[in-house]
Amino acid sequence: MPHDSGDRPPNPPNLQDTSAPHPGGSAADRDLRRLPKTHLHLHFTGSMRPGTLLDLADKYGVHLPEALSGGEPPKLRATDERGWFRFQRLYDIARSCLRSPEDIQRLVLEAAEEDVRDGSRWLEIQVDPTSYAPRLGGLIPALEIILDAVDRASSRTGLGMRVLVAANRTKHPLDARTLARLAVRYADRGIVGFGLSNDERRGFARDFDRAFSIARDGGLLAAPHGGELSGPGSVRDCLDDLDAGRIGHGVRAAEDPRLLRRLAERGVTCEVCPTSNVALGVYEKPEDVPLRTLFDAGVPMALGADDPLLFGARLADQYELARTHHEFTDAELAELARQSVRGSAAPEGVKSGLLAEIDAWAAD
Template identity: 80%
Template sequence: MDHLLSAPSNRAERDVRLLPKAHLHLHFTGSMRPTTLLELAAKHRVHLPEALLSGEPPKLRATDERGWFRFQRLYDMARSVLRDEDDIRRLVRETAQDERADGSRWLEIQVDPTSYAPRLGGLIPTLELILDAVREASEATGVGIRVLVAANRMKSPMDARTLARLAVRYADRGVVGFGLSNDERRGLARDFDRAFDIARRGGLLAAPHGGELAGPESVRDCLDDLGAGRIGHGVRAAEDERLMQRLADRQVTCEVCPASNVALGVYEKPEDVPLRRLFDAGVPMALGADDPLLFGSRLADQYDLVREAHGFSDAELAELARQSVRASRAPQDVRAALLAGVDDWLTS
């Protein structure tokens, strides 16, 4: 508790929405505004479950199989309203606007194009549409946006290899990384090693999910079997001192999403998320919102949570923003400008 006693008294003076930052853990459908979900459902006559109609985040607890199934069902229902080109362009445009409002100047958004391909003409047309929407939204808002193509752990490793080859094919058109999403308790990371080898050899960042619903062993598997350069979530690495030291030594960034950790029941309350433990151990972190549509909070809210629940000073929040920028795939000049902006925020 010493950090609470020594925290500067000015910790609430600076607006975290003015703090330049990078957002490295945001899922495509999960970035949708709740109002947009309702409007697109009406447009396409999609009947949504009551949990998505209230305007409040649904009550979720995904630490058991039934709870995860409910979360996945709600996510799939939300995704079903994205049915045509206009829907995709709207989602990306509004997401970029929301990022801008939160102080995010660089976004790496994660998408599994196979989930949208049946309605949008196939894998290649779907990815090309998303990348074109990203280009337009970036030009309109000034937020740099790139894409991580993510395989689904619940599907075949052969499907993952197909996606890895597709991702590499578009590495010069906005794809910067390759991920592995869904419940990390299902299947083995090493089953997807060939897909990640394809992605890494093609110059893409390896950024699989691990260390949220499963323990620190899943983080080790991501490092050892998939060559991870970043870890999606990774928060449960805090349960293993040696693993934290390894992440710190290698400067492997964990994309920590505190609000979703609580919403999914990984931790009971915000204070329980071991952010301070990871930070003090030197593990780089990039705060992320994960799925704002279902969890009810966007990127700046994560910084507010860290300030209020964990007593992070403005200087420490600035360091978290720097870590997000350093871990991004932004060009060097963009990184330099963002880091200078962080310094300006801190001295304002």
């Protein structure tokens, strides 16, 4: 992984001027793609472009269900076990199309290009390398292929990129410990955090406390999923049992004022993914996502796209949703971008440079 010389932020990408009024807005609204920001919640396979999935499926003779080949995001609802199974099945089919180092390199480069287009200056992409190990020669070769792809994509696009390794909570906690040790071993190659993904209704956070202790002792950020499909109790478990420094999603904390105060006081960033929340049925409509509740309570947020392949929206769309459905002003959107920077694992020099860029956007 390249180190940022002098902790400078990556060179700002050349973005086309896409400024246009959002629905219900005015032409005076600043272009949200030009708002510098970081992206802290993007899953590996879920970052894929739909066209790339079609290409790879054709290359390997993989039959895609219409939900993945129809040109529109699939209709999902994961609030019950059957719905989550369908979501996971679609994700697994897409992942099965990633079979070579070249496929991995293409996915990561395109994910970086999409982030650059949306004004991201720093991306922490989340991956469970065990899911790719069978087709890439084993766990260690798979992780090295992924890290090499991230290194190349960062160099080609100028986007600061790092990796958050995530364990699967549906697997045995011993597997998570193995993965945590491996993540720490490769921390000098660009791994900055350790997460816990998949259906948060399965198992207990405390079962993975040892894995997270290994990761934290090795200098990695603890960033488990919680507070999406399960209620505020799952957020508390992440704080109490895993000593989380960031929470993947965390929106259900809005149901508990005391928990909101705790998150705000500790400065724990919630990686909120509004489009995902609606697509999976956590909330019925975009305006139901409690962005205002979290923001007004002082809970730091980092808006994220989660799985654009399945949800049809990328990073800038999340900011547009906050503007359109929650009436966030440009000043408030700039503050959301600042919160994403502060919650990242970027070096302090990179953070200060990005904060200055955000101030310039807001003052323009």
